[in-house]
Amino acid sequence: MKQWQSILLYCGAAYLILLLGPIAGLDIPRIVGEIAKSPEVLIQQLLVGLVNGAIIAIIALGYTLVYGIIELINFAHGDLYMLGAFASLSMVGMFNVQDGSPLQAGLLPMLAALVVSSVFCAGLNMLAERYAYRPLRNAPRLAPLISAIGVSFIFINVGLFWGGLRILFPIMGANAAAPKSFPDLLPRIDILKALGIQTSITFTTKDLIVLVVAIVLMVGLNLFVNYTKPGKAMRATAQNRDAARIMGINVNQIIALTFLIGGALAGAAGLLVGLYNNTVVFTMGFTAGLRAFTAAVLGGIGNIVGAMLGGVLIGVLSALSDQYLSSRWTNAWVFAVLVIILAFRPGGLLGENVQEKV
Amino acid sequence: MLQMIRVGGGLGVIAALTVLIFGGWSSAVIGWLLGAGAGLIACQGKRVSTLLGGALLGSRVGFTLGGWILVAALLEGFLLRRISGQPAVPLLQPWLAGLLGLGLAGLSGTVMGALQSLGQRIWATRGLLAIGLLLFPLVDRWAATKWTAAVIQMMIFIMLALGLNIVVGFAGLLDLGYAAFFAIGAYTTGFLSSSQLGIQGNFWLVIWASAAVAALFGVILGAPTLRLRGDYLAIVTLGFGEIIPVVFRNLTSIKIYEPISSLVATIANRPELALCLVGCVKPLNLTGGEAGINPIGRPYLPGIGEFQPTNDLPWYYLILVLLVLAYFIIGRLRDSRLGRAWTAIREDELAASAMGINLVKTKLLAFAMGATFSGFAGAFYAAYISAIFPSVFDFSVSVIILCMVILGGLGNMTGVILGGIIIMAADRLYLPQLAQVLKGILTTSVFPGVANPQLRDFLATSVDPIQMRLLLFGLTLVIMMIVRPEGLVPDAVHQAELHQVEAELLPQEVKSV
Numbered sequence: 001m002k003q004w005q006s007i008l009l010y011c012g013a014a015y016l017i018l019l020l021g022p023i024a025g026l027d028i029p030r031i032v033g034e035i036a037k038s039p040e041v042l043i044q045q046l047l048v049g050l051v052n053g054a055i056i057a058i059i060a061l062g063y064t065l066v067y068g069i070i071e072l073i074n075f076a077h078g079d080l081y082m083l084g085a086f087a088s089l090s091m092v093g094m095f096n097v098q099d100g101s102p103l104q105a106g107l108l109p110m111l112a113a114l115v116v117s118s119v120f121c122a123g124l125n126m127l128a129e130r131y132a133y134r135p136l137r138n139a140p141r142l143a144p145l146i147s148a149i150g151v152s153f154i155f156i157n158v159g160l161f162w163g164g165l166r167i168l169f170p171i172m173g174a175n176a177a178a179p180k181s182f183p184d185l186l187p188r189i190d191i192l193k194a195l196g197i198q199t200s201i202t203f204t205t206k207d208l209i210v211l212v213v214a215i216v217l218m219v220g221l222n223l224f225v226n227y228t229k230p231g232k233a234m235r236a237t238a239q240n241r242d243a244a245r246i247m248g249i250n251v252n253q254i255i256a257l258t259f260l261i262g263g264a265l266a267g268a269a270g271l272l273v274g275l276y277n278n279t280v281v282f283t284m285g286f287t288a289g290l291r292a293f294t295a296a297v298l299g300g301i302g303n304i305v306g307a308m309l310g311g312v313l314i315g316v317l318s319a320l321s322d323q324y325l326s327s328r329w330t331n332a333w334v335f336a337v338l339v340i341i342l343a344f345r346p347g348g349l350l351g352e353n354v355q356e357k358v
Numbered sequence: 359m360l361q362m363i364r365v366g367g368g369l370g371v372i373a374a375l376t377v378l379i380f381g382g383w384s385s386a387v388i389g390w391l392l393g394a395g396a397g398l399i400a401c402q403g404k405r406v407s408t409l410l411g412g413a414l415l416g417s418r419v420g421f422t423l424g425g426w427i428l429v430a431a432l433l434e435g436f437l438l439r440r441i442s443g444q445p446a447v448p449l450l451q452p453w454l455a456g457l458l459g460l461g462l463a464g465l466s467g468t469v470m471g472a473l474q475s476l477g478q479r480i481w482a483t484r485g486l487l488a489i490g491l492l493l494f495p496l497v498d499r500w501a502a503t504k505w506t507a508a509v510i511q512m513m514i515f516i517m518l519a520l521g522l523n524i525v526v527g528f529a530g531l532l533d534l535g536y537a538a539f540f541a542i543g544a545y546t547t548g549f550l551s552s553s554q555l556g557i558q559g560n561f562w563l564v565i566w567a568s569a570a571v572a573a574l575f576g577v578i579l580g581a582p583t584l585r586l587r588g589d590y591l592a593i594v595t596l597g598f599g600e601i602i603p604v605v606f607r608n609l610t611s612i613k614i615y616e617p618i619s620s621l622v623a624t625i626a627n628r629p630e631l632a633l634c635l636v637g638c639v640k641p642l643n644l645t646g647g648e649a650g651i652n653p654i655g656r657p658y659l660p661g662i663g664e665f666q667p668t669n670d671l672p673w674y675y676l677i678l679v680l681l682v683l684a685y686f687i688i689g690r691l692r693d694s695r696l697g698r699a700w701t702a703i704r705e706d707e708l709a710a711s712a713m714g715i716n717l718v719k720t721k722l723l724a725f726a727m728g729a730t731f732s733g734f735a736g737a738f739y740a741a742y743i744s745a746i747f748p749s750v751f752d753f754s755v756s757v758i759i760l761c762m763v764i765l766g767g768l769g770n771m772t773g774v775i776l777g778g779i780i781i782m783a784a785d786r787l788y789l790p791q792l793a794q795v796l797k798g799i800l801t802t803s804v805f806p807g808v809a810n811p812q813l814r815d816f817l818a819t820s821v822d823p824i825q826m827r828l829l830l831f832g833l834t835l836v837i838m839m840i841v842r843p844e845g846l847v848p849d850a851v852h853q854a855e856l857h858q859v860e861a862e863l864l865p866q867e868v869k870s871v
Contacts, residue, residue: 019617024608131836147835150835332601332608336597
């Protein structure tokens, strides 16, 4: 009897989705038709989603690292990444390189921007930790969260100011709030065409570079956390701060290190997005941060592999939604999937469902 | 004595700032309001036995405050007006304004202090507060300070904050998407009293419908979150807060076919078989997209006629009545069996459920009750602005409401109201006015001395408090959390918890050293 009830419930839900889905672009016959007509578009969108997802995953790692160690949703992380993009843009602007200049000319500015942006974001993140989160470590859960929202607002405003610093950085342009164009420095050679494969799918070296950098960063982080001594200390601190302290781990230092790594990743992601999308705007941190955070939660927050998986999933999902559902509804679809997954797996995809202790 | 200086000085700075940037007769209004507040605070927590003692206490802080006002009024009249390029006023006016402010501050402080000595001091305070609230728009009109419109907005947000306080403060469920319910309330009013769907409902009925619909959505959106805890709950509510504006933004051309029949139609390749349900002739434009719904019907009362946008008075009294009603109902709810169940859930969910509290019902009721009040606020907002757009209800609104709750004191209704007043006053009153004054100073006094056009350009764009709005807001949040995480007027239980945490931690820290 109970079984029948649940089957009926699922049928009703499916009917409702079929009935109301087309409003938000979920018109299944049309989608099936489009995919059958040109499967290449599907593959193309999967690739786009993969590259975007890799960038989201890098940002998501910052969320998940911090959450794993002090159980704080670091709301400011998305805006930190935005500041990273601004730092990269300022650095690249100093070298005075043009759009589409040869790789040799662009390499030095890019490397300099990577270093500056990573160091800048890491320092900023550590500062925020020292002055905005550390004093609240023993406060109720809500206090550091609100503090992080405050830091996020401060960062957004700093981004707005930075955009108006035309005196120092001419590349910022006339309007402080307007999107700024980032020089297109990565080579754009179609790999598949160069290999002689006849297809409409494009996969350029630009995509490849972003993907490779993202993978290198993620693998490096994974190795660091799992196979080095500071990584071990990080895991110990995450598990039990007091026990770690008893074992002689300097907990404050390890937490600061976590913020450093997260910040450096955000800085790198800022540069990557600047190079990939070629536009930077001070509000981009909020949307990207929200997606990255969703990715981290989707994968099971606190879990590094989960954050990568979640990032790629969110990237692919939004690319597919842009193509097949409706780009206007993409944000709603992303969050709807999050809500549905959390409703069935309250700990995220790879997260453990911790049994509550009494 | 020390407290006297603190109260008189702390409020004095606010009063002086107000007089400085607003000028005119604002000295009288702010002296009247803050004088009463200072008198109340000065007698707080003290046993005031005689009428004279209270009056003395109150008059001292009142006149300290008044001194600040007088100095500020003179500064404004003789110095600031000149350097900010505003037209000069007769020599006597600053003196008049300052002395009036001084007198009113002292007088209202004295009266408030004296009232505190009465046996029923809470009723005396409430009575005075009621008189103040009723008189405020009239005084505002007389003094030409033009604050009523901002105060109406303030009251809308206080109502929202009170509603959110039920969810976050009473039941301990962190909701980061509360603006969604505000939006649902506002849009329901939009649908039911505009030409969008061709329904011109009566506002006095529509407002109840909006609250009911918002409450219904509180239950619908609350249901998937029941199993989630802490941060996961926060992120799902944030998700809903993001989805709802997207939905309202995009419901512009709805066309619904019955799915089974349309599947048959596709397979049989006979499109006429598909059963059309909604928007068959012309796709239904439900929400108007980015342009929103405009105009929305206004309330009508016999004797007053239809409420006009040019006349703030009826709007002010309407939202005042709604707010008082909400305050009363929420206060009763808090002390009811349900309210105590919310507190129990907040303190320990597991223990609460072991004591026989139905978690599902209690949590859903918290979401529903919280959403109800935002439904009222949304309905009023839609009618007041007479137009709604999806961009009004984004994440920052949810965060601002949450900040009011936390700044004032989680769970404490007086605190939440205070938090709402502070944030909205800073956001809607002080910052725009300050921006104007600073701009005046820049153009009349600074720019003639700056030769470099680039530097002038930079100054003009960066010395703008509106642009620094987020920075100031963020700094306030961070500093507030570090200095006083329990809020300005903390809830007794919350504060006890905080101190308990400290007391538990202290020995550990000592040991680890």
